[in-house]
Amino acid sequence: MPPLSKSHTSLASRRSSVFNFHQPAPQPDVYYVGVDVGTGSARACIIDTNGIILGLSERPITRHELKPSHITQSSTEIWNSICFCVKNCIRDSGVDPSDIFGIGFDATCSLVAISESNDQPVAVGPDFSDNKENIILWMDHRAVDETNAINATGDKCLKYVGGQMSIEMELPKIKWLKHHLPGGISDVKFYDLPDYLTHRATGSEARSFCSAVCKQGFVPLGVDDSTTGWSKEFLQQVDLDEICEDDFRKLGGIPNKNGTYLSAGDIVGKLTPQSAEELGLTTECIVGSGVIDAYAGWIGTVAGKVDIPKLQELSEKSDGSIGTACGRLAAVAGTSTCHIAMTKEPCFVQGVWGPYKDVMAPGYWLAEGGQSCTGALLAHVLSIHPAYSELAHLSEASNLSKFDYLNMILENLVTDTKSRSVVSLAKHMFFYGDFHGNRSPVADPRMKASIIGQSMDTSVNDLAIQYFGACEFIAQQTRQIVESLTKSGHDISCIFMSGGQCRNGLLMRLLADCTGLPVIIPRYIDAAVVFGSALLGAVAAEESVAEHVATKGRSRRSSILVSQKSQTSLHGGGGAVEEPHSPYTAPSATASTTNMSALVYPTAGHHFSMTPMDEGAEENVDYFNQPTYKPKVPTTSEEEESDEEETLSFGSKSNVQKGLSQKLNKLGLKPLSTLDSKKEKEPNAGDKLWKIMEKMTGPGKVILPSDPHHPDRKLLSAKYEIFLEQCKQQQQYRDLVDKVELENLKGLRV
Template sequence: MVQHPHSRSHTSIPTRKSSFFNTPIVPPQPDVYYVGVDVGTGSARACLIDTNGIILGLAERPITRHELKPNHITQSSTEIWNAISYCVKTCLRDSGVDPSEVFGIGFDATCSLVAISESTDEPIGVGPNFYDAKENIILWMDHRADEATNQINATGDKCLKYVGGQMSIEMELPKIKWLKHNLPGGINDCKFYDLPDYLVHKATGSEARSFCSAVCKQGFVPLGVENSETGWSKEFLLSVDLPELVEDDFRRLGGIPGKNGTFLSAGDIVGKLTPQAAEELGLTTECIVGSPVIDAYAGWVGTVAGKADIPHLQDNADGTIETACGRLAAVAGTSTCHIAMTKEPCFVKGVWGPYKNVMAPGYWLAEGGQSMTGALLAHVLSIHPASQELNRLAEASNLSKFDYLNLALENLVQDTKSRSVVSLAKHMFFYGDFHGNRSPIADPRMKASIIGQSMDNSVNDLAIQYFGACEFIAQQTRQIVEEMEKSGHNITCVYMSGGQCRNGLLMRLLADCTGKPVVIPRYIDAAVVFGSALLGAVAAEESVAEHVNSKGRSRRNSILNSQKSQVSLGGSTSGGAHSPYTAPSATASTANMSTLVYASANAGSLHQFPVMTPMEEEQVDYFNQPTQEQLAEKEAKNANITSDDDSEDEQTLSFGSQHKVQQGLSQKLSKLGLKPLSSIKKTTSDTSNAPISPGDKLWKVMEKMTGPGKVIFPSADTHPDRVLLAAKYKIFLEQCYKQQEYRNLVDEVEQQNLKSVKG
């Protein structure tokens, strides 16, 4: 993954404030909080939320990766844990929350393989330098196990049916098979975790595993599916020469459910923090840990329960997790994952899954994806001859590159007297699978094809190609949605997350190409880490209820009173705060938001996201979405607040402010003399004694805490832009499938040529 140059955003602090807090806030219960932890490829993040789902603290710290040999990409679980510790302590410090008031913590992470010694519970080096034990993670993007992957897929085992028909080289079993044949001494002293499960093991000491990791990435087939009795297949593992994984009822993989292993759905209780983990995180041993999920699935948790003014969403809301069926979560960064839930299994060609029990017992999830979205736009900008000129003009205008290009397109419409922006690019046919296709044709050999290029080297030409790339992303999303619907999904709307949400052009194209409403979440950049915090809230629900009902006189509090002298935010050297002279740049990405949120709420200064009909949107330009940007910019000028440079996370393309949302805000608030919240009388939110299923318990928390989103409705079917995009979709499909046809034709000819040469 490549870091992109910093770009400057013109997004003002009031605009950013409204994107985070866009509805009046219900009075909080200030002594009940939850922490979320998200480990991406390039950084670890943590957030702290209250019982209303308001983020009061947000911190990030970079993590490194090494590629000492091509396709061998590793990380250190020790470094990652230290980064997590730093971020959690920073959130506590900046929010002013007492560690004893944090009731739950949730984790998400990339689906990377962690190797640990069974005998010592310490890291084991995974190569290419096997003597470096700290490098014990084979990163998801590591492609060393190509031969092992082919051997696994050649078995045709039934478990492959549930991972899209074949295992990806990015999944865990190919990596384990590679280690067996390359690790000195083999894997006899190894146990293996998907990274989210390892973090929970580190936090609790438990060997419990999540259905999310085991089912999605390790070939686990839940009990009862395909007559599975153990989850793992002895015959399959023996057929791929991995008898070590079969030993003692699959102990190295977490065991058999109900026998020697525990497998949990999202947010189920794993246990409490160990004394060591509590000290390192700056929390207490009464903090409850929820079962984790892979990072993209945390994006699903953090978005799909968002309130949106869409009639059919309100009509179908029955208070159970089945409400989430039909809501497609698009978790966007460098690539985009598309996750949807169904009550019954739906097998979709080119889409991973269906995965059972991942979010809730009895429900199935499917995962589609685009290999390049944010990275595609970055690539298009970087290879064009006008790239440097764009950088100069955007910097001079104090705009992000994407905002500048959107403005350039608006001006081009006027200059060329074109009907609209879509019409402006009517002869640009852009097919952007530069890095292969993940969904829906699952062809890693796919490449890009662009029809309509000229010798024009201007920024205006770059703007047209940029539009073509945005249109490609939207048309391919339509292709994925249509394939899912053909197989039984009923997709009603798309819930976006990630920095791409700030690109009004891209969001409008997604709505108009798919014909589905697009919902932008309250927390654009923090949706994933927010989702992990909700997992902690779900796990701690019973503990919170006991605390509230006992008015703080619970057994938990008596235990905490004896621990308080042992808990310190200072912590160990590895997790403590850096000197301001040596702190990594990302550590500036912290937020003390509590005083801002509730002070603003009390003053009534928060802005609601309005919803515009297509007819209303026709009266503004193609890029203006229903936001309060103009009002916020006016407020910013009055307050004499200027925007900051925005850093871009590795493998994530930012379309505005990505992480420095509240940089410098704490200092401004301190000048206002705002004080921390005082305690408020607590009330129980649910007096019903009716039983609630684990999935409904998760949904209840998601609905309560997720908050409202902004809705972008598609234009009418008869709108000229919709009609034009529909026509171009036919061309898009031809570009897709004709490429495969052409490639096969040429390959057949070359095979004959080789035979004749050999003959």
């Protein structure tokens, strides 16, 4: 395999660049908590003022499908799981709860039903006697007819959700509940799950633009002559008169009248005494406005510090506003993948949700594309192959993951078959993998997979080739999404990845070579989303932290905390931490015990360099292995500088925090300059968010695309044309046979 392309910058220039720096000392008594609620688990993390994760905990949450397509969850269980995780983080990190200044939440875009009369959960069916099951999960597909009825209106609000409302959004679910919930929805108010969590934490009815605009049909004021956000005519047309009552009270009201709507990280309020006690925090902890989970992935990645000339050039020209993030595509990968990009002006993209205004920052627009299955696709391709059991046995015996083992097989096949490269090895495998329909840019749920090039080979080698085909499909479809965005006005400069797929070096290399864009892997691969939610808490608490630093802790906050600590010691509430479960029943916490102080706060003379992934790569080596972080120690000459790779873990627990305040005080280290008490011109909400993101996100790892004339790039470009043809022809074939069948049915009726 030919060697990978080199960095654009020399080692000497990188050494003097802004990306080589001493990690600043953390403010020893300032921390933030992030909470992430995914489809299958709740997570929490604690970060310091440099964005270093000091504790990370996870707990599974259940979902029920008592009837096909009816998938529910419990907000009570989710809140209890959040509290468990936050308390675990506090215990594991050694952080004093009174030093946690802010908390942020993200969650899936699921519908939560709550009684208006008592603020308690309301059953959403199919078992309406079980009020604990009060969440209709995003993936619930019960509201087929309701979705069709809503889309048949052609209302102008639909053009801001990709032209039609998805069955996974919330108005179809509300419409279904109106006609199936015993007694109707007269006593029910509705939240998107992130907004419910901030409500549960603060008691506030404030809603986020992220949830309302992206999933509920809210059109911000001034957009298309919107004066209330909600369209009374549209909601009445779809038979939802109830949620129009009292100026749309059930959905959060009208902005600046009876409702409050916030951008990411805006202050919602402080924790209530009850929620503070349940979380193990204090009532001085400030809650930032939440976001949908994929958007927290955007927050947690796109400000990563990387050595890419174009980004450096754009950063130098920027005015420090959040507009600097325009053109940075976040790919938040898991079972599926969401692609999120920001623009200053609205860009309408066929098959892509949005553009959504104000969801991240006032005056900016976001587009959301996506692939229906990526992680799920790779798992499916492996599981259905006859050699899957053999692969599982071989990979386990080799102490490798299945994907790493398949990557090794592909490397060996290149040698054994004397092929030019791994890409050439699969040149006659044409894999189109929309097994679960297409989200973007075709936006056709009827799309299915088609594979050309299969044989009767049932060996592990054949499985490796099909696995490569699935990886190539993911990368080619990403190129298709990027091109759709670009044609409509986006200027995409790079892709910021997150999620476990980042560990698959083959997939990351294919993404770079197919799209022709640098791919950046974040410092925290698996924790990028929960890290992003912690940044929301940091944004919300910024002024409180500045006051605390300016008064050296002698603030109203301090006196309140002293009082609360006394109350806690007397009554066992507030910051009391729940004891961990028995090791036989406790969920496994994922916080690392690696000593982060050695990696993140090095001794004098050490520094960090964010270099492209392929710098110094050996031939036939780094195609498959893409670590996330490379700390470098300077030596006396460039030739002697080490290229040893190290992977940065989630962060330390008590080993970092124990005694940290005392050590920093002895060293006389000053607070971070960004926490200086000097008053500056007040930035807008988006710029405050961007400042925190830039300060705390830390370094990323870069995979540069190969040269456009590289044989693999040329081959992948040729196969991209075939990919597009497979996509187009499937639709044509389906239309052809549907037309014939329609005529056949007409003939039978006659």
